[in-house]
Amino acid sequence: MMNTAVTAPPRAVLSTPSDREIRMERIFNAKRERVWQALTEPELIAQWWGRGNRLVIERYEFERGGHWRYVEHSDHGAHGFEGRYREIVPFERIVTSFEWDGMPAHVAIQTMTLEQLADGRTKLVSISIFHTVAERDGMMHSGMEGGANESYQALDRVLAALG
Amino acid sequence: MVQFATQLDGAFAALSDQTRRGILERLGRGEASISDLATKFEMSLTGMKKHVSILEDAGLLTTEKVGRVRSCKLGPRRLEGESAWISAYQQMLTEQLDHLEAFLERTKGSE
Numbered sequence: 611m612m613n614t615a616v617t618a619p620p621r622a623v624l625s626t627p628s629d630r631e632i633r634m635e636r637i638f639n640a641k642r643e644r645v646w647q648a649l650t651e652p653e654l655i656a657q658w659w660g661r662g663n664r665l666v667i668e669r670y671e672f673e674r675g676g677h678w679r680y681v682e683h684s685d686h687g688a689h690g691f692e693g694r695y696r697e698i699v700p701f702e703r704i705v706t707s708f709e710w711d712g713m714p715a716h717v718a719i720q721t722m723t724l725e726q727l728a729d730g731r732t733k734l735v736s737i738s739i740f741h742t743v744a745e746r747d748g749m750m751h752s753g754m755e756g757g758a759n760e761s762y763q764a765l766d767r768v769l770a771a772l773g
Numbered sequence: 774m775v776q777f778a779t780q781l782d783g784a785f786a787a788l789s790d791q792t793r794r795g796i797l798e799r800l801g802r803g804e805a806s807i808s809d810l811a812t813k814f815e816m817s818l819t820g821m822k823k824h825v826s827i828l829e830d831a832g833l834l835t836t837e838k839v840g841r842v843r844s845c846k847l848g849p850r851r852l853e854g855e856s857a858w859i860s861a862y863q864q865m866l867t868e869q870l871d872h873l874e875a876f877l878e879r880t881k882g883s884e
Contacts, residue, residue: 632863638877644880645877648873658873658875716855740859
């Protein structure tokens with residue numbers, strides 16, 4: 611695993627275990643409850659998620675399977691981002707899919723974990739995993755193709771039986 | 774920071790177009806002239822020049838005039854469409870966490 615400190619530790623650590631996984635670690639000078647609030651209350655999300663750009667929260671269903679959609683407005687236009695929650699553990703973990711309108715169906719799975727530190731600060735770990743084309747191409751050569759062919763053959767048999 | 778954010782927004786704008794992602798993917802396999810690209814993407818020279826200049830502004834592509842031909846290759850970031858998106862995502866997340874940190878500092882004691 612390659613670790614690159616982007617600022618002086620322990621504030622932020624960025625590492626790239628593989629070209630399809632992005633891991634970031636931050637320590638915030640705030641209690642876990644406050645960090646959780648900032649991550650989960652729409653009126654608070656709107657104050658930082660857009661990175662200084664205006665953020666419109668079009669949809670926010672904070673529950674397992676719930677759908678979120680944010681649109682960031684800047685001088686360069688509007689960019690929509692959305693996903694669905696896979697898992698929510700209050701004050702501990704949020705797992706969601708993440709998609710940008712500009713790269714439809716290039717889905718990342720983002721896991722954010724919060725840990726209360728003894729000194730009152732909070733450690734946030736964010737891990738995002740992308741399903742890349744390279745990975746898809748890899749699968750094509752390792753049996754997926756065979757699997758798909760078998761499925762088509764099975765479909766052919768069903769269709770033949772239907773006459 | 775502001776300039777960084779602007780560059781990132783430029784990268785999003787550049788990558789939001791399917792043709793421009795296609796151009797990056799094509800250049801990932803080697804250099805091409807603007808007219809080659811216009812032919813490949815069935816587009817006017819003027820239309821292609823516009824796409825190329827958006828990609829160039831975002832640092833995803835560079836051009837060089839060789840004789841009468843303007844040749845394009847991947848820019849300093851040397852990123853194709855998908856890896857450019859992953860890289861932009863990484864930058865975006867970093868900026869979001871910066872802003873989250875600033876927000877937490879700003880609202881300290883107000884809860």
